Amino acid sequence: MTPDPSSLPLALKVTFMVLAMVGNGIAVLMNTAMNSVNRSKIRQMATEENEVAIRLGNLLALPTDYRFTNRLLSYIFIVIGVYFALALPQHPILSALVYVTATITFSEYFTRKLAQQHSESIAMKLSALQKFFVIILKPFVVILTFIADVFLKMFRQETKIEYSGYSEEQVMSILESGQQSGAIKEEGKKMINSIFQFDDELAYEIMTPRTDVFLIDINDSTDEYLDELMELRYSRIPVCEDDTDNIIGILHIKDYLIKARETGFDKVDIRSILRKPYFVPETKNIDALFFELQIEKQHIAILIDEYGGFSGIVTMEDIVEEIVGDIEDEYDEQGHVINKIDDNNYYLDGNVYLSDLSEEININLESENSETIGGFIIDILGEIPEEGDENREVVFENYIFTILSVKERRIEKVKLHIEEPEKEISEDESEE
Numbered sequence: 001m002t003p004d005p006s007s008l009p010l011a012l013k014v015t016f017m018v019l020a021m022v023g024n025g026i027a028v029l030m031n032t033a034m035n036s037v038n039r040s041k042i043r044q045m046a047t048e049e050n051e052v053a054i055r056l057g058n059l060l061a062l063p064t065d066y067r068f069t070n071r072l073l074s075y076i077f078i079v080i081g082v083y084f085a086l087a088l089p090q091h092p093i094l095s096a097l098v099y100v101t102a103t104i105t106f107s108e109y110f111t112r113k114l115a116q117q118h119s120e121s122i123a124m125k126l127s128a129l130q131k132f133f134v135i136i137l138k139p140f141v142v143i144l145t146f147i148a149d150v151f152l153k154m155f156r157q158e159t160k161i162e163y164s165g166y167s168e169e170q171v172m173s174i175l176e177s178g179q180q181s182g183a184i185k186e187e188g189k190k191m192i193n194s195i196f197q198f199d200d201e202l203a204y205e206i207m208t209p210r211t212d213v214f215l216i217d218i219n220d221s222t223d224e225y226l227d228e229l230m231e232l233r234y235s236r237i238p239v240c241e242d243d244t245d246n247i248i249g250i251l252h253i254k255d256y257l258i259k260a261r262e263t264g265f266d267k268v269d270i271r272s273i274l275r276k277p278y279f280v281p282e283t284k285n286i287d288a289l290f291f292e293l294q295i296e297k298q299h300i301a302i303l304i305d306e307y308g309g310f311s312g313i314v315t316m317e318d319i320v321e322e323i324v325g326d327i328e329d330e331y332d333e334q335g336h337v338i339n340k341i342d343d344n345n346y347y348l349d350g351n352v353y354l355s356d357l358s359e360e361i362n363i364n365l366e367s368e369n370s371e372t373i374g375g376f377i378i379d380i381l382g383e384i385p386e387e388g389d390e391n392r393e394v395v396f397e398n399y400i401f402t403i404l405s406v407k408e409r410r411i412e413k414v415k416l417h418i419e420e421p422e423k424e425i426s427e428d429e430s431e432e
């Protein structure tokens with residue numbers, strides 16, 4: 001049977017109330033410190049193999065987990081304190097109200113200020129305790145997150161947990177004002193906006209898909225890939241064995257050239273110089289992935305889909321480009337191209353994203369099944385085009401797509417013609 005708190009000595013009840021207040025303060029302290037800490041500094045410390053920084057960085061990469069955990073902890077301690085306050089012999093309701101007021105005042109004005117002023121040292125010192133609570137309360141956090149998401153979707157609201165300080169909307173409003181006054185350039189505004197979106201993007205959204213990845217099969221002879229290897233000038237190449245889903249390692253070209261100088265290209269044992277591949281699920285958040293790649297000193301991640309198959313790769317450069325824009329060197333080929341001929345005609349690469357196309361030329365193309373213009377055309381066709389299908393036309397509303405090039409069942413080049421709508425004429429003719 002559960003012991004009756006009213007039967008406990010008064011001193012013990014007060015002790016439990018104080019401990020609960022302290023527990024709530026620690027939960028608020030951890031949450032505020034984690035939200036206020038300089039993430040860039042923690043990442044830098046983590047790359048120097050500081051174990052505490054690595055642990056803290058892993059927690060920071062999953063903000064929903066630690067925030068829900070701390071919030072849940074805070075509620076638990078408040079409930080415990082109120083439970084014992086209501087067991088006090090005199091004026092239990094008033095005692096509970098006073099307790100809640102004192103607890104909120106303590107946490108808001110003392111612990112929160114303390115955490116904001118010393119966020120780094122507090123977050124580092126309490127990282128082990130934070131990790132312990134995250135692990136212990138994980139099942140409850142998952143259930144509560146699911147329930148919250150269901151209710152938010154019912155009311156058509158997005159799940160969004162904000163950092164302390166300025167909200168995203170406030171920052172964007174400040175940026176807008178700064179841009180209008182000339183204090184902030186358009187490029188700066190775009191970069192800051194990209195930082196806000198960084199938390200929400202998943203690896204598969206920025207990956208190079210498997211069909212575009214240059215792979216080497218360990219069983220192939222050197223003559224089968226050497227010319228292409230030298231022409232493409234990639235610094236790291238995924239290596240598979242028998243099957244493209246079976247990635248066995250990453251070949252660093254520097255290692256390959258050093259070995260080739262010793263033995264000659266034909267005698268290089270590629271298996272002996274392979275680096276261990278870094279596998280991640282394709283649904284991993286790119287903020288977390290960026291931190292992991294830094295810690296593991298990796299430059300390329302192999303993405304795995306829900307069925308365990310190889311779906312694509314993401315490099316450190318891909319992630320950085322999400323913030324600063326395209327980083328091109330002298331070896332980069334122009335990709336995802338939209339070439340304007342005139343206001344009604346464009347040449348497009350098949351891998352141009354529908355969102356980029358809509359933004360670039362102000363047209364509205366949406367599809368639930370595809371993300372690129374090539375996939376969109378295949379969706380309309382209802383079949384996969386083959387080599388020889390060049391000059392085939394596909395019509396969607398007032399857009400005419402002409403397939404210019406097909407390679408390995410993928411649409412490489414497309415011409416887009418936009419017909420001017422003849423709304424009033426067609427309506428009059430139909431009435432007659």
